[in-house]
Amino acid sequence: MVPLSYYVVLSAMVFITGVVGVLIRRNIIIILLSVELMLNATNINFVAFSHHLGNVAGQVFVFFALTVAAAEVAVGLAIIIALYRSRSSINVDEFQLLKW
Amino acid sequence: MATSFFFYFAGVIVLTSILVVALRNPIYSALSLLIMFFHVAGLYVTLHAEFLAAVQIIVYAGAILVLYLFVVMLLNVKREERYHAQLPIAALLGLTILTEIVLLTLQHRFGGDVSSTESVSPAGEALGNTEAIGQVLYSTYLFPFEVASLILLVAMIGAILLAKRDLFEGAK
Numbered sequence: 476m477v478p479l480s481y482y483v484v485l486s487a488m489v490f491i492t493g494v495v496g497v498l499i500r501r502n503i504i505i506i507l508l509s510v511e512l513m514l515n516a517t518n519i520n521f522v523a524f525s526h527h528l529g530n531v532a533g534q535v536f537v538f539f540a541l542t543v544a545a546a547e548v549a550v551g552l553a554i555i556i557a558l559y560r561s562r563s564s565i566n567v568d569e570f571q572l573l574k575w
Numbered sequence: 576m577a578t579s580f581f582f583y584f585a586g587v588i589v590l591t592s593i594l595v596v597a598l599r600n601p602i603y604s605a606l607s608l609l610i611m612f613f614h615v616a617g618l619y620v621t622l623h624a625e626f627l628a629a630v631q632i633i634v635y636a637g638a639i640l641v642l643y644l645f646v647v648m649l650l651n652v653k654r655e656e657r658y659h660a661q662l663p664i665a666a667l668l669g670l671t672i673l674t675e676i677v678l679l680t681l682q683h684r685f686g687g688d689v690s691s692t693e694s695v696s697p698a699g700e701a702l703g704n705t706e707a708i709g710q711v712l713y714s715t716y717l718f719p720f721e722v723a724s725l726i727l728l729v730a731m732i733g734a735i736l737l738a739k740r741d742l743f744e745g746a747k
Contacts (some may be wrong), residue, residue: 508643519619522619544635
């Protein structure tokens with residue numbers, strides 16, 4: 476029986492990796508992949524607590540998180556394609572129209 | 576046995592998630608994310624969430640990641656400078672939060688009340704994982720389930736609207 480704290484530490488490591496990826500990378504596709512990493516970290520947490528507490532509700536919430544992740548990917552990639560059409564670049568440093 | 580499985584899955588998950596952020600080529604990043612999804616599914620199997628393991632592989636590895644690879648290859652971007660200019664600050668911030676969370680988690684150990692509620696054995700154990708999830712999903716969480724379908728519909732319409740090149744050009 477693996478202690479619950481191991482799962483929490485694993486989830487925290489993956490989540491922090493995702494946060495760092497969003498902050499340091501310039502390629503907008505990698506930024507979206509890092510968001511996926513963070514969503515997976517929360518999913519690991521949900522399933523671990525669901526197993527530990529003997530409650531199925533945690534797995535249902537993972538199901539909803541997965542739905543939102545799919546929607547986010549569809550809209551996000553469409554935005555990336557639209558951005559690439561207007562600027563022919565996916566470097567986030569190029570999109571600074573609102574910055575002065 | 577279970578512990579060694581956990582450490583194998585956890586090690587591969589952490590390694591591949593670092594590779595996702597660190598690799599230069601977006602295709603390699605997406606492929607290491609694929610390996611990570613498979614190992615997360617394995618972790619779900621060890622946690623007796625078989626339905627979610629299957630859904631993880633079908634939806635994440637089968638649909639979402641293929642969409643990513645499709646866009647990466649469609650855009651065909653040249654290699655660029657990898658990291659943002661705020662790399663030192665981000666690394667410092669991430670390391671600080673990580674050590675803090677690890678210290679806090681190891682301090683508390685989740686003793687007393689969490690393990691005491693474990694004795695309340697769920698009705699789902701005798702029933703099988705998929706049936707248990709289905710019964711909860713269609714009774715208690717029926718309204719969120721309908722909202723989820725609405726979210727998917729909105730995402731579909733939004734993606735078509737955003738990615739279509741000249742949707743309103745013909746009307747003018």
